[in-house]
Amino acid sequence: MVYELYSRVYQPNIVLPNDASEKYIYIPTAADFSDVVKVLSENGLLINANSFKWVANRKNYTQNIKPGRYFINRELNNNELINLLRSGEQVPVKVTFNNLRTKQALSGKISAQMEADSIAIMEHLNDTAFLLETGLNTNNITSLFIPNTYEFYWNTSAKAFLERMQKEYNKFWNKERLKKAARIGLTKFEVSSLASIVEMESYKKDERPIIARLYLNRLKKRMKLQSDPTIIFAIGDFSIRRVLTKDLKIDSPYNTYLHKGLPPGPICIPSINAIDAVLNASKNDYLFMCAKEDFSGYHNFAKTAREHGKNARKYRRALNKRKIMR
Numbered sequence: 204m205v206y207e208l209y210s211r212v213y214q215p216n217i218v219l220p221n222d223a224s225e226k227y228i229y230i231p232t233a234a235d236f237s238d239v240v241k242v243l244s245e246n247g248l249l250i251n252a253n254s255f256k257w258v259a260n261r262k263n264y265t266q267n268i269k270p271g272r273y274f275i276n277r278e279l280n281n282n283e284l285i286n287l288l289r290s291g292e293q294v295p296v297k298v299t300f301n302n303l304r305t306k307q308a309l310s311g312k313i314s315a316q317m318e319a320d321s322i323a324i325m326e327h328l329n330d331t332a333f334l335l336e337t338g339l340n341t342n343n344i345t346s347l348f349i350p351n352t353y354e355f356y357w358n359t360s361a362k363a364f365l366e367r368m369q370k371e372y373n374k375f376w377n378k379e380r381l382k383k384a385a386r387i388g389l390t391k392f393e394v395s396s397l398a399s400i401v402e403m404e405s406y407k408k409d410e411r412p413i414i415a416r417l418y419l420n421r422l423k424k425r426m427k428l429q430s431d432p433t434i435i436f437a438i439g440d441f442s443i444r445r446v447l448t449k450d451l452k453i454d455s456p457y458n459t460y461l462h463k464g465l466p467p468g469p470i471c472i473p474s475i476n477a478i479d480a481v482l483n484a485s486k487n488d489y490l491f492m493c494a495k496e497d498f499s500g501y502h503n504f505a506k507t508a509r510e511h512g513k514n515a516r517k518y519r520r521a522l523n524k525r526k527i528m529r
Contacts, residue, residue, distance in 0.1 A: 216254055217279040220247035225276040230288065232318060232358050236265040239288070248275070255281050264289050270318075272296060272357035296357045301350040304441060304471045309348060313364065323361035337369060339392065343468035346395035349375045350474050375475075383482040387419055394481050399469035400459075402477040403432035404492070407500050411480035417489040417504065419481075426490065428459035436470035445527050496521035 219226055228242055236259065243249040258281035259265050271293030279287070300312045306328050307321075314321035327333055328344050337347055347368055355364065376391050384394050401414050421428055431446040437455035451460040456467050489504040491511035496518050503518075505511040522528075 214254075214280055215278040216250045216281045217243070217248050217275065217284050218250060219275065219278070225274065227294070228273050228275065229318070229357060230268065230270045230273065232270045232360075234268055234270060236268060239268060255284070258282060259285055262289070270358040293356055293358075295354040297352050298355050299350075299352045300348065300472070301474060302471075303345075304436065306345050309345065309472065317355060317364065318358045319361040319364055324364070327361050327365050333365065337372075340468075343392050343396065345469050345472050346392050347372050348472050349478075350472060380478075380482055387482070387484065388422075389481075393465055394478060395473055396465045396467075396469050398473035398477040398481045399471045400428070400430050400432055400466075401480055402471055402473045403435075404430065405500065405502065408476050408480075410501060411477055412483055412485040413487060413489065413504065414492065414502070415481040416484035416487050417492055419484055420488065420490055422464070424490070425463060427461075427463050428465070430459045433457050433459040433466055433470055436466075443529060445522055445529055447529070493518050498525075 226246065226248065228246055228248070230239055230242060234242075236256075240249070240252055240256065243255070244252060249255060256265075262282075262285050264285045267289055269288065269291040271291060272295075273287060273292075274294040275284075275287075296316055298313065298316050300309060303309050303312060306325065310321040310324040310328070313319060313324055329341055334340055334344065337344070339347060347365075349368075349371055351371075353367070353371070355367070359367075381391065384391050387394075389397065397415065397418055400418065401411050404414050405411055418428055418430070434446050434450050434453065434457075435441060435443050437453050437457040438450060451458070454461075456462060457470065459466060487504070488506050491505040491508065491514075492502045493505075493511060493514040495501050495503055498521065503514040505514055
């Protein structure tokens with residue numbers, strides 16, 4: 204009898220499946236004890252469910268479920284496992300997001316890394332009270348997100364996630380960055396919109412400050428930005444490699460060939476590098492740019508429409524030669 208009781212409590216009852224060296228288990232928010240047993244069983248960890256239930260009852264764990272992400276890297280007995288789960292000492296998740304174009308894509312990316320549902324995240328992003336609190340709107344709300352790696356508990360709610368992002372955003376926009384934004388005549392929201400264009404125009408980091416100044420020059424002269432990435436965003440087909448003449452007529456507030464000034468909001472979530480490229484734009488007098496015909500990712504810059512026309516013709520010939528028609 205004594206040995207049987209000892210075995211229930213102290214004999215290994217949690218094993219790592221298939222020679223795995225570690226395993227994470229996820230206990231959902233609002234889970235009850237039967238859900239915990241199901242999670243352990245479905246992950247192939249639990250040897251004897253009955254002994255686990257017996258010890259859990261004795262230690263009052265059945266009424267003390269704590270959701271979260273828990274790390275297991277060795278065999279555990281029932282007592283050790285219940286102590287771990289009852290402690291609530293979960294392992295944080297490193298949440299990352301970058302290269303995202305829409306708030307829908309952002310919501311999906313976050314929900315793939317945390318318990319928060321993408322629909323719940325979207326609802327908060329469109330919530331009037333939340334938008335008023337941030338000073339943003341449904342078009343530029345993606346400005347709130349500064350791409351980086353952040354630590355969260357897996358079961359952080361959508362609301363708590365967004366509140367944290369708001370704090371990080373306010374921390375990012377320090378006095379120095381706000382001064383630089385004012386110096387170029389833009390609000391921090393407008394900086395994000397321009398940075399998103401710079402981001403989409405070039406993945407070459409050393410070229411971004413040049414591009415940023417080019418667009419600042421156009422804004423200063425009240426010229427239309429005429430940015431192809433804004434057309435692609437307006438169309439919504441991000442596989443497009445060649446913008447056609449007919450595309451330039453698309454009826455959209457994001458069409459910078461039709462409308463002067465910046466688009467209503469970012470056309471992607473700009474990286475810190477792109478934002479800082481706008482804030483630290485290099486000095487130049489360029490007004491035009493066109494991708495180089497060698498497809499290096501760099502651009503030919505021009506001060507006049509005539510010079511730009513020559514560059515554009517070279518690039519079009521290169522596209523035709525490679526049969527890139529769309």
